C-alpha cells in the first residue's frame with residue numbers, strides 16, 4: 001500500500017507539474033480511497049483494541065493450506081455455523097479461522113458449503129464445480145487474495161465459469177451469494193488476472209468473500225439466493241456489476257501494472273452499523289491494484305438470528321439457488337448465459353465480483369439497520385484475527401507522514417490535498433482512528449498556519465474603506481472622467497409611499513369583566529415622500545431609482561394606534577425641476593423648498609372604530625391603504641448667476657479657474673469639460689457670484705452635434721451670459737454668431753440675456769489685431785483678458801459684480817434673488 005501510495009503521490013506531482021489537472025484529480029481520488037482504507041483499518045483496530053480485553057489468541061493464517069478442498073474444512077465449526085441460534089460471529093469464526101477451527105457454513109449445507117473456502121480460503125477446484133474448478137477456481141488462488149476472484153474485469157475473463165456449471169452450481173451459487181466483500185474483490189481487480197490463474201492455495205480472498213457474503217445474507221435476514229425475489233436480486237447485482245466494471249476499467253488503465261497477488265491481504269470488516277461500511281468496502285475494493293503488505297483477515301459482524309435462518313434456507317433451496325445464480329450470471333455478464341462461453345478463470349471471477357459488490361451494498365444496509373447485538377460476541381474472535389493491526393497503524397501513520405512531507409515540499413500539492421482533506425480523508429471525526437487524529441490535527445494546524453501565513457502580507461481590511469494615510473492635504477486631483485461620474489443632472493425615480501398599518505380587532509380583557517368591549521386600535525399612516533431642494537447638494541448622483549416610504553405600524557389592543565411611518569426626504573440641488581410624463585410638476589429653485597411627491601397610505605381602522613349602538617362588539621378591522629406611487633423625472637438646471645458659453649478650447653475652464661476656486665479640467669483638446677462646473681467669485685462684502693462652466697458648444701449643437709445642447713439647460717437658469725471667444729481663432733466673431741444661433745435654437749431669446757464678451761488669450765500676439773475688429777462688430781461690452789496669465793481678470797470680476805447687482809435689483813421686488 002505504501003509503495004502504491006508512493007507511486008500515486010509521484011504521479012500526482014508529475015501531473016501537477018505538467019498541468020494535467022484531470023489526471024491529477026483521478027490520482028488524488030485514488031489516493032483518497034487509499035487513505036480512507038488505511039484510516040479505517042487503523043480506526044477499527046483502535047476501537048477493537050479498546051473494546052476487547054482479551055489478547056489475540058491466534059492469527060489467521062492466510063496461507064493456502066489453511067483451507068483445504070471442499071471437504072477440508074473442519075467439521076467442528078461447521079456445526080457451529082449451522083446452529084440456528086448462533087450469531088453470525090460463529091460463522092465468521094468458522095470462515096476466518098484456520099485449519100479445523102473454521103468450518104464454513106456452506107459445508108454444512110452440503111455441497112454448497114463444501115465449495116466455499118473456509119477462512120484460509122483455499123478454494124479447491126472441485127468445490128466450484130466442474131468446468132470452473134480446474135482453471136477458474138483454481139483461482140482459489142493466490143493465497144491472500146480471494147478478492148481476485150471478484151475482479152470482473154477482463155483479467156478475470158479466464159477465471160472460472162464454474163458458476164454456470166450445473167454440477168458446480170451449488171458451489172457457484174454459493175460463491176456468488178457469498179461473494180459479498182466488494183472490498184476484497186475490488187482490491188484485486190487488476191492483479192486478479194495473472195494471479196488468479198496461477199494462484200492455488202490461497203483462497204483467502206474467497207473466504208473473505210464468503211464471509212462477507214454470509215454477512216450480507218444475514219443482513220438481508222434471509223438467504224438471498226433462495227428467498228430473495230429474482231428481479232430485485234438481478235437489479236442489485238447488475239447495478240453493482242456496472243459499478244465494478246467501471247472501476248475495473250479505470251484501474252485497468254491506471255494501474256495495469258499492479259503488483260503480485262501472492263502477498264496476503266488484510267481484510268477487515270466492521271459491523272459498526274453505520275452506512276459508511278459499504279463505502280469503505282467499495283473504496284477498499286477499488287484499491288485492488290497494489291497491496292504489498294500482508295495482513296490477516298478480520299471480519300466483524302453483528303450477528304442475528306436471521307443468519308441462521310438464512311443458512312437453513314440456503315440449504316433447503318440450494319437447487320434453486322444454483323439456477324438462480326446461473327441466470328444471474330448470464331444477465332449480469334451479458335454472456336448469454338452459456339457456461340462454456342466462460343473461459344477458464346474468466347466469467348466466474350467477474351461474476352463473483354459483481355455479486356460481491358451487490359451483496360456488499362446489501363450488507364451495508366444491513367449493518368446500518370441492525371447495529372448488531374452480536375457484534376460484541378464476534379469481536380473476541382475478531383480480536384483473535386486482528387493480528388498485524390500494529391503494522392497497519394504504523395503504515396497509516398507513515399503514509400500520513402509521507403503525505404505531509406510531500407505537501408510541504410510542494411505548495412501546489414498542499415493546496416490540492418487540503419481540498420481533498422476537507423471532505424473526508426482528513427476529517428478526524430469521520431474515518432480516522434484516534435491515533436491518527438492527533439497526528440492529522442497537528443499537521444492540519446501546521447498547514448493552516450502556513451496557508452494563513454501566506455496571506456498574512458495581504459491586509460484583510462478593505463483598502464477602499466481604510467483611512468487615507470500620509471499627508472491629507474496632498475489629495476490627488478480628480479480627473480475630469482472621475483468628476484463626470486459624480487455629476488448627474490437627470491434621474492428617473494420611482495416613488496412608493498408607505499402603506500398604512502392595519503387596524504386590529506381586539507376586545508378588552510380584564511378579570512371579572514367578561515365583555516370588555518372592542519379596543520382594537522387603528523393602524524398608523526404610511527410615510528410620505530418629499531423632494532426637498534438643498535443648496536448643499538450639487539448633483540443628482542445620490543438619487544436612487546426607487547424610494548419606498550416607511551409603512552405605518554399596525555394598531556394594537558387597548559386602543560393603541562399604530563405609529564405613523566416617517567416621511568422620506570429626497571434632497572436635490574437647487575434648480576431641480578420635477579417632471580412627470582414630460583410635464584413640469586415643480587421647480588425647486590429655492591433652498592429648503594419641498595414638494596410632497598407621494599402620499600402615504602392611510603392606516604386601517606380597528607374594531608373600536610366600528611363600535612356603535614347597533615353593534616357593541618364589532619369584529620371589523622380594515623387594513624391600511626397602499627401608499628401612492630409615482631414615477632418622476634428629476635432634471636437639474638444649474639443655478640448660477642453667470643454662464644460661460646463658448647466653443648471648445650476657448651478657455652472657459654481656464655477662466656473659471658482664474659476667477660474662482662473651482663478646478664475644472666483644462667487641456668488642449670476639445671470637449672475637455674464634459675459636465676458643468678460652478679465656481680464662486682467672492683467679494684469683500686461677502687457677496688458671491690456663481691459662474692458656471694458649460695461644455696463647449698459648436699455649430700449644429702442643436703442637431704446633437706458635439707455634446708449636443710443638453711447642457712444648455714444649465715445656461716437656461718443663468719441670469720447673464722459670458723461669451724468666451726478665442727482671439728487666436730481666425731474669425732472669433734463668427735464663433736459668437738454661432739453661439740447665439742445655437743442658444744436661440746434651444747430657447748428663443750436665450751441669447752438676449754444680459755451678457756458680456758470675453759476676448760480670451762490676449763497674451764497671444766495675433767489676438768491684439770482681432771480685438772479691435774471684434775469690438776467694431778459687436779455692441780456688447782468686450783473684456784480682453786488672458787485666462788492663462790490672469791491678465792485683466794479684475795475687469796471681468798468687476799463686471800460680474802455689476803451684472804449681479806443689476807440682477808439683484810431686478811429680483812428684489814419679487815424677492816426671489818438667488819444667493820450663494
Ligand SMILES: Nc1nc2c(ncn2[C@@H]2O[C@H](COP(=O)(O)OP(=O)(O)OP(=O)(O)O)[C@@H](O)[C@H]2O)c(=O)[nH]1
Nearest residue numbers: 649650651652653654667671672673696761787788
Ligand atoms: N495662451 C493662452 N492659452 C490659453 C488661455 N486660456 C486657455 N488657454 C489654453 O487653451 C486650451 C484650452 O483651455 P480650456 O480651458 O480647456 O478650454 P475650454 O473652453 O474649457 O475647452 P473645453 O472644455 O473643451 O470646452 C488649454 O491648453 C489652455 O492652456 C489663454 O488665455 N492664453
Ligand SMILES: [Mg+2]
Nearest residue numbers: 653665672673
Ligand atoms: Mg473646459
